Amino acid sequence: MHLLIPAAGTGKRMGGTRNKLLLQVRSQPIIAWTLKAAAAASAIKWIGIISQPVDWPDFKAIVADLNVTKPVEFIPGGSSRQESVYNGLQALPDTAEHVLIHDGARCLVTPDLLNSCAQAIQECSGLIAAVPVKDTIKVVDKHGIIQTTPDRQQLWAAQTPQGFNVNLLKQCHAQGLRQGWEVTDDAALFERCGIEVRIVPGEETNLKVTTPQDLAMAEFILSQR
Ligand SMILES: Nc1ccn([C@@H]2O[C@H](COP(=O)(O)OP(=O)(O)OP(=O)(O)O)[C@@H](O)[C@H]2O)c(=O)n1
Numbered sequence: 001m002h003l004l005i006p007a008a009g010t011g012k013r014m015g016g017t018r019n020k021l022l023l024q025v026r027s028q029p030i031i032a033w034t035l036k037a038a039a040a041a042s043a044i045k046w047i048g049i050i051s052q053p054v055d056w057p058d059f060k061a062i063v064a065d066l067n068v069t070k071p072v073e074f075i076p077g078g079s080s081r082q083e084s085v086y087n088g089l090q091a092l093p094d095t096a097e098h099v100l101i102h103d104g105a106r107c108l109v110t111p112d113l114l115n116s117c118a119q120a121i122q123e124c125s126g127l128i129a130a131v132p133v134k135d136t137i138k139v140v141d142k143h144g145i146i147q148t149t150p151d152r153q154q155l156w157a158a159q160t161p162q163g164f165n166v167n168l169l170k171q172c173h174a175q176g177l178r179q180g181w182e183v184t185d186d187a188a189l190f191e192r193c194g195i196e197v198r199i200v201p202g203e204e205t206n207l208k209v210t211t212p213q214d215l216a217m218a219e220f221i222l223s224q225r
């Protein structure tokens with residue numbers, strides 16, 4: 001299975017001056033934890049790290065330190081996650097039929113979850129890891145007034161890994177580009193193209209390190225492993 005790791009963001013919500021994936025959690029960069037999980041997942045045979053060239057020296061040193069034995073390619077990132085994944089898809093070897101996409105920022109993913117997504121994508125065209133929403137969610141207008149309370153039974157929090165048939169995902173990205181769609185995950189492109197995306201059970205601990213609070217949470221979760 002080919003794995004693309006979008007890792008080309010700037011981490012605005014983290015508030016730092018450089019890519020948040022180089023921040024340390026339990027004495028290792030965030031991206032190193034993500035790569036360790038990918039390296040340990042037996043189903044993953046090829047890793048593409050989508051990142052800004054300015055970060056390549058740091059990322060290459062991290063890959064070398066981890067002694068990753070699988071092929072690792074560096075792919076230039078874009079100005080949005082969507083554009084970065086688009087670049088990643090163009091860089092996949094022609095032999096790739098399916099692909100998993102996993103955010104570099106979800107550094108707590110387990111090899112088991114990567115393996116189970118790799119297995120499940122053999123049986124469908126698109127899937128995402130997700131967990132049921134625990135809170136009551138409110139839809140609020142621009143004046144701060146609640147409009148509705150959606151039925152929680154139907155609400156799931158999207159995670160990565162997300163897995164897809166490569167040809168279909170390339171077609172959906174091309175369609176998105178033509179139509180000017182802006183989406184925050186790849187499943188949304190499938191949805192807009194009317195292609196089914198299946199949920200696979202995600203992990204409560206598979207949080208995305210987005211804010212300084214998430215860094216503290218990641219530190220705690222890793223300390224328990
Ligand atoms: N141009 C971009 C933007 C984001 N990402 C990646 O997409 C994942 C999810 O994005 P997010 O957590 O939002 O990261 P940032 O864009 O860095 O954060 P922010 O939105 O706070 O700036 C991250 O692994 C990030 O590196 C990417 O590859 N290319």
Ligand SMILES: C[C@](O)(CO)[C@H](O)COP(=O)(O)O
Nearest residue numbers: 103158159160184185186208
């Ligand atoms: C793909 C994702 O991780 C699913 O939760 C997420 O959408 C990434 O972007 P976001 O803008 O931080 O939601």
